[in-house]
Amino acid sequence: MEAGDFKDFAKAMTDYIAEYLENIRDRPVVPSVKPGYLRPLVPEQAPEKAEPWTAVMADIERVVMSGVTHWHSPRFHAYFPTANSYPAIVADMLSGAIACIGFTWIASPACTELEVVMLDWLGQMLGLPECFLARSGGEAGGVIQGTASEATLVALLGAKSRTMQRVKEQHPEWTDTEILSKLVGYCNKQAHSSVERAGLLGGVKMRSLKPDNKHRLRGDILQEAIDEDIKKGLIPFYVVATLGTTSSCTFDALDEIGDVCAARDVWLHVDAAYAGSAFICPEYRYLMKGVEKADSFNSNPHKWMLVNFDCSAMWLKQPRWIVDAFNVDPLYLKHDQQGSAPDYRHWQIPLGRRFRALKLWFVLRLYGVENLQKHIRKHIALAHLFEKLCTCDERFEIVEEVTMGLVCFRLKGSNDINEELLRRINGRGKIHLVPSKIDDVYFLRLAICSRFSEESDIHISWEEIKNSADEVLAQK
Ligand code: PLP
Known part of the structure; x- marks a missing residue:
């Protein structure tokens, strides 16, 4: 495709998108198709010869829209919201055009540096303490993960490496396998399934604790579980507090949980995937009282802050437990500026990463905090x-x-x-x-x-x- 056709195609698509979204409430929210509906609508093989873009455009309603569940319809009330806005859609176009893979600073300095600053902007908007922000001048800072599930796993891995180091210092005679078999983490029974999954992926025990009668995990419940496990010879190392549970949007007692974790040197991760966006409104910040006691905090602008998927914002007070613990440094990824800016490949599971800070930048500027x-x-x-x-x-x-x-x-x-x-x-x-x-x-x-x-x-x-x-x- 040449630039001329690209411009025509993109203009036609922009018109289509605006029409689609502005009139979305008139479409049936869930399609009536049956499994396997799509195969008969497209050829058995990819075309040998290039088709005109108009042919693709002509198939969108017939092939795609006939099988789409319209998440942005006002008639859609399932799960939690997923964000969608024009500024984020345009930013994704630009990200697609730049198409860099920003795994290190030098791989595309703007990709890393805009992310550092955007996470500082967003952290301040949410009222996060300075100890989470890069602008505080220490090692702390934010990173965009793909999903809250990845953030929970990354935090668990950080907790694991911090505890392993401490226990090895206390018990040099214990092997890694022995220590690992003793590690135990905790969450509310109402925590998202991704927390249990992080335990499975990380090869450690996670205990789901019965919350109080308002479905909140409380400090005393956690304290009791930790004491019980320590008596059994286990090593508590990680707690996930949920602010806004998936089932019913309740809030764990973060302040109480924070005290229990601090007393036992247990890593506290906050999963505020959906509700975290509400903290941009000061009147809801009482729900995150005690957040300064956490080691990591996560919220999804891609859920409730008008930034299209994927944009899961995570802040870490001490990223070194992830950056250093899982550092592999092949020659082809090294660069001269190492250490002067984050190399985000160390902060996440995959190597590759898109230029996602653009959509945060566009949305924050084109809406403004007020909107x-x-x-x-x-x-x-x-x-x-x-x-x-x-x-x-x-x-x-x-x-x-x-x-x-x-x-x-x-x-x-x-x-x-x-x-x-x-x-x-x-x-x-x-x-x-x-x-x-x-x-x-x-x-x-x-x-x-x-x-x-x-x-x-x-x-x-x-x-x-x-x-x-x-x-x-x-x-x-
Ligand atoms: N945590 C909570 C509280 C959630 O509500 C959800 C999803 O709704 C998740 C985690 C998982 O989010 P993600 O799809 O970003 O992994």
Whole structure:
């Protein structure tokens, strides 16, 4: 493809994208296709001869859109939001054009340096203490990981190397294998599945602890588990505190947990994948009280801060536990400026990395902090509107306090009836929700996901739920 065609193609695609997003609420939120729908729609083999771009364009609705779940529709209330904005889409175009692989500073200095500064900007916006920021002048700083799951694993590996070194100093006679078999980490039973997975990948035990009656991991619960394990000869080394659990968006008692970790030299990682973005609004920072006691902190701008996937921001107070511990230095990756700026290849699992700081830069500049705060506050207000509609109907109950953009609700009565309710709602095809279950109580989750959501959309979603409930209860 030559530049002329590229310009025409990109212009046509830009028009298409704007039309798609601005009118997204008119499309069925979940497609009605069956598995295997796509193969008959495309040829068996790649074309021998080049096709015109217009042919590709002509196939987008037929082949792709017919099988897309529209995550940015105001009718989409499943999981948590994933971000989408025009500035981030344009930044991804530029990133695609530069197409560098910024694993070291010299591999593309702008790629590394913009990331360092953007993570400082974002850290300040969130109200993170200076001890997490590169501008503090020490070794601390932020990095963009692909996902929160990677951040949890990277932090676990850092915790492992820090504890291994300490224990080896205390017990030079113990082998690595002996020490490893004693390491134990902790999280709330409600923590994301990626925490358990990090334990499996890292080859260490992770214990899921039963939270209090508000589903929060508390300091005393953690303390008891740690004491019990120390008595058994185990070595507590890592704790993940979740701020905004996936099932019901509850917040672990970070301040209490921080004290327990500090007393035992246990690495504390904060997983604020979804809810962390809300800390750009000062009124929600009470939920991260004690954050200065953490060793690492993670939040996904790609969830709730209008930066398209993938952009998972992670800060480390002492990156040396990852940078030094897993340092392999082949000659072809060495450069003369080593040590004067981060070589981000040491801060992550893969070697390759895209120029993701661009989309953070574009979004922060083109929205400004003020409009990003408005976005968060609007989603939370819409969640409260839905909560109010729900509480005004005596057939329903709210099962968790609403603090962010998620409402957990159910019909009063059995799990069966709620399972039937969800089947009806999703079966009617107008809106899309997923369920969850805590302590054997099945409930529905309504997440405010789209940046296009307005009050009128919430009323439409509520009507759908109410009508579905009418049908379910009439059948009883
Ligand atoms: N942690 C929490 C609290 C989450 O809610 C999620 C996903 O929703 C994750 C981790 C995993 O996020 P990612 O897909 O970025 O790995």
